[in-house]
Structure formats: C-alpha cells, structure tokens
Amino acid sequence: xxxxxxxxxxxxxxxxxxxxxxxxxxxxxxxxxxLFALWYIKQLVSLPRLWGALRPTLTxxxxxxxxxxxxxxxxxxxxxxxxxxxxxxxxxxxxxxxIKTWDGGMSxxxxxxxxxxxxxxxxRRHGIGLDRLLDLGAASTPVGLxxxxxxxxxxxxxxxxxxxxxxxxxxxxQELPRHPSQLYEAGLEGLLxxxxxxxxTHHFGALQHPGRASGLYALIYGCSRIFVEFFREPDSFLxxxxxxxxxxxxLSLPLVAVGIWLLWRSRTT
Numbered sequence: 001x002x003x004x005x006x007x008x009x010x011x012x013x014x015x016x017x018x019x020x021x022x023x024x025x026x027x028x029x030x031x032x033x034x035l036f037a038l039w040y041i042k043q044l045v046s047l048p049r050l051w052g053a054l055r056p057t058l059t060x061x062x063x064x065x066x067x068x069x070x071x072x073x074x075x076x077x078x079x080x081x082x083x084x085x086x087x088x089x090x091x092x093x094x095x096x097x098x099i100k101t102w103d104g105g106m107s108x109x110x111x112x113x114x115x116x117x118x119x120x121x122x123x124r125r126h127g128i129g130l131d132r133l134l135d136l137g138a139a140s141t142p143v144g145l146x147x148x149x150x151x152x153x154x155x156x157x158x159x160x161x162x163x164x165x166x167x168x169x170x171x172x173x174q175e176l177p178r179h180p181s182q183l184y185e186a187g188l189e190g191l192l193x194x195x196x197x198x199x200x201t202h203h204f205g206a207l208q209h210p211g212r213a214s215g216l217y218a219l220i221y222g223c224s225r226i227f228v229e230f231f232r233e234p235d236s237f238l239x240x241x242x243x244x245x246x247x248x249x250x251l252s253l254p255l256v257a258v259g260i261w262l263l264w265r266s267r268t269t
Contacts, residue, residue, distance in 0.1 A: 006177075008169045011154045029151040033144020034074070038067045040140040050201060052208035057132040066122055070137065073118030074111045081110010085251060086235060108145070108225075109251040115141075131211035131262065131269075138217035139197050139207075145221075146190015153182040160184075160231045181232035188224035196220060212266035219259025225252040 014022045041063045045056040058066060082105045083091045083098055091098050119133035152158045159171050160179025168177035197213050200206035206213045226249050234246040241250070 006167065006169050008156060008171055011156070013155045024151075025154045026148070026151040029147035030074075030144065033141070033147050034067070034071060036143045037070065037137075037140035038063060040143075041066070041136050044136060044139060044201070044207070050205075050207050052205055054208055057128060057136055057207075062126075066119075066133065066136075069118040069122045070115055073114035073116075075114075077114015077117065078106040078108070078111035081107030081113060085110065085247065086238065107251075109255075112255070129210055131214060131266075134214035134217075135207055135210060135212070138214040139201055142190050142194035142197065142217075145193070146186045149182045149186035149190060153180060153186070158182055159233055161233050163231075178233065179231040181228055184228045184231060185224070188228065189221055193217065193220050193224070209266040210269050211262040215259045215262030215264075215266055217259070218255045218262060222252040222255030222259060225249075226256070 011025075013024050013026070015025045015028050016023055041058070042060050044050060045058050045060060045063060048056065050056075079098065085107055086105075115137055116130075116134065119137065120130050122128070123130050123133050156172055158181065159169075159174070160181030162176045163179050164177070165179065167180065169180050170177050197206070197216055200216055201213055206216070229246045229248045229252075232246070232248070234240055234248075238247050240246060
C-alpha cells in the first residue's frame, strides 16, 4: 500500500493562559457551544411564526433556567456515561478519578441521556412536554458538537484508522497515516445536523410537531456516528466486538431507533 499523508500541524491544545490557569480548546468548545445554544434557543422562542398554532415551548426568561439544567445534564451525564460505558472497572476501583474531568473522558451518549433526564425533570416541574424541550435542544446543540470534534482534532485525539487516502494525517507518535475522523464527525454531527434541523424548523414547521426536530437529531446523529465508526480507531481498551462492531455503534443504534419512533409519532401531533 502506497501511503501519502499530510503532516499533522503542531497545534497547542491550550487556547490561552491567564496566569497559572490554562484554558484548553476542548473546554472552550464546550463553553462556546453552550452559550450558542442559549442564544439560539432564545431566538427560536422569540419567533412565533415557527410555532404555528402552538405557543413557544419556553419564554425568553425561562431559557436561562433550562440552560442551567442543560449544563448539568451535559457535564454530569457526559462524565458518568464515559465512566459506565467505557471504563467501569477502572473507575469502580478508583472512584476519586471520576471527578477529574480535566484529564478528559466525556461521552456524547451519556451527555445525551443527561440532557433527556434534565428535560424530563424540568418539564414535569413546569408542565412542559419532554419532546418539546428536546426539540429545542436538538436545534441548538449541533454547533457545540461540531466545535467539540474540532477540539478533538486540535488535541490530536480520537484518531481514525490507518488509510492511504490523500487527505490522511500522520498523527504524532504514529508511523502510518490515519483518517481525520474528528473532521468527518464535525461535518456530519455539527454542520450537517445543524443545517438539516434549521431548515426543518424554519421552513418546514418542525417545531409545530413536537418530537420532529429531536427525531431528526437522534436519527441523523445515530446514523452519522455509526458511519464514522468505520473510519475511527476504536478505544484501545475496548477494541472491536464480533470483529468489527465498536462501542460507538452499539450506543448509537438505540438513537436511530428512537429517532425513527419520534419522527413517526410526530406525524400525529
């Protein structure tokens, strides 16, 4: 096999420093993504034409409250998801390591479940349907997902499998070129997902049918993640199941099923 590859740029994982404190690109991606989500939800609930005969799910003032719930759901769910899905035996033996989020280790699927639980609790307290709250999250979070994958690329982590495609990168510490799978995910889970849901909400009345935006989100993310897993190197401590199945595929299959169910259900709402 004839390998030709691009040398990976010498990125600094630290975006900037303030005295003894360093702010990493990954943390910055989370902050910018969450702030964008807050701003975008306020835009959505401020446009009555997007909701048709329905009232907007939240008031502008309530978006600040739900933002805090989203934040807790993403951080707690993402961390606990990583602990339970990827390294349960290690963390059960070293429980204090769970709080060391600065060492990395977040799971999208765990964060997704965390946001679902946050929306469920908030919705029950305020008499708002879970699917309507999830629709707002679905419309506003893809930008953060895309930024997170770009930060993975800058950090030189979660690399793809060995390949001879002309856009492959030589990863630091690796001899053979690999797929830039983080960029594939940024394009599919970030840019494409945001664009599809934006068109659906602004031009096809998705917010007028509770569950439609979140159904699109779950279906497209699940399919995108399964697709990219064929190019992404699995975690070394997990490897493959049955020779080709990865943990990312296993965790994404339920999302595909939920997405199809939500889209089907939204036809009658």
